Amino acid sequence: MKIRILGSAAGGGFPQWNCNCPNCDGYRRGTLRVSKRTQSSITVSANGEDWALINASPDILQQIQSFAPLQPARALRDTGIRAVVLIDAQIDHTTGLYMLRESTRPLDIWCTQPVREDLSIGNPIFRLLDHFCGVRWHELPLDGTKVGIDGLDDLAFQAHALKSKAPPYSPHRQSPQPGDNIGLTITDTRRKRSAFYAPGLAEIEPHVWQAMCDAHCVIVDGTFWTNNEMESLGLAPKRALELGHLPQSGPGGMMEHLARLPAATRKLLIHINNTNPILNEDSAERAQLGARQIEVCHDGLDIEL
Structure with a gap:
């Protein structure tokens, strides 16, 4: 199984405009060793030719231009993208759907029922796309069923309901529903290798922990280093957990959980906010991750399982 990190930043990218x-x-002045990042998205394939796009970020056109397998190669109008899988309805994971409107066939989009509702009512992207290429919606079940997707042989997808936040425009922003946000296990059924992907994760519940333990690679929420990161910088009054993100440091933080995974598990952080000190490759926080064999995703990173 091949995984390409198309974008590794949280909403707004890095640096944020x-x-x-x-x-x-520090990035603009050239005083820090940091790398520019687009908003988080990955793409996955078993054969290197047919790909599932996992989230469609606002930077999707730039991300496609940076990765040849997603570009047209077989016909006058073409793409290697066979389906789009959405883990939530957040703007930084769905705005790119607008940019895919020139598709010559309806977009095959897999997501949960609550996400479909948000993208039909709260932020009606699906309705807008009906005026262009159209959408073929497929439900991602939350009962543990592994689903196959047409055109993506040897891949199976399993959704895991997460505790996080629905978008601000969601009808159930203040009354969370299972399926507002999911983690995703992606399995190469031929090679028997799997990855767990969850860029938004507020709490590691028992079923989520089991999915992480079962995976050969985990790519999880790296948004904030501390719970009060935004507050301490004077940028926002809300804390990481209020925003639906488990911080890396502190008691019960992401680092503690990742340390308990099997030694052979590859551990990566994604959806990194522009304020997070781990973006600075020379920071003490980055060194702490390195000592624990936790990687920080960057745009263009290729993972093979």
């Missing part, structure tokens, strides 16, 4: 935090300022 209107932010002058130490990381963004």
Whole structure:
């Protein structure tokens, strides 16, 4: 199974266009060893030719241009993208659907019922796309069923309901429903290798922990280093957990959980906010991750399982 990290940043990318935090300022001044990042998305394939796009970020056109297998190669109008799988309805994971409207066939989109509702009512992207290429919606079940997707032989997808936040425009923003946000196990059924992907994760419940333990590779929420990161910088009054993200440090943080995984598990952080000190490759926080064999995703990273 081949996984390409198309984008590794949280919403707004890095540097964020209107932010002058130490990381963004350091990038623009050239005083920090940091790399530019687009908003989080990955793509997955078993054969290297047919790909599932996992989330469609606002930077999707740039991401496609940077990765030849997604580009047209077989016909006048073409793409290696066979289906789109959405883990939630957040703007930074769905806005790219607008950019795919020139598709010559309806977009095959897999997501849960609550996400479909959000994208039909709260932020009606699906309805808008009906005026262009159209959408063929397929439900991602939450009962543990592994589903196959046409055109993606040897891959199976399993959704895991997560505790996180629905988008601000969701009808159930204040009354969370199972399926607002999911983690995704992606399995290469021929090679018997799997990855667990969850860029938004507020709590590691028992069923989520089991999915992480069963995977050969975990690519999980790396948004914030501390719970009060945004608050301490004077950027926002809300804390990481209130925003639906488990911080890496502190008691019960992501690092503690990742340390308990089997030694052979590859561990990566994605959806990294522009304020997170781990973006600075020379930071003490980055060194802590390295000592624990936890990787920080960057755009263009290739993973093979």
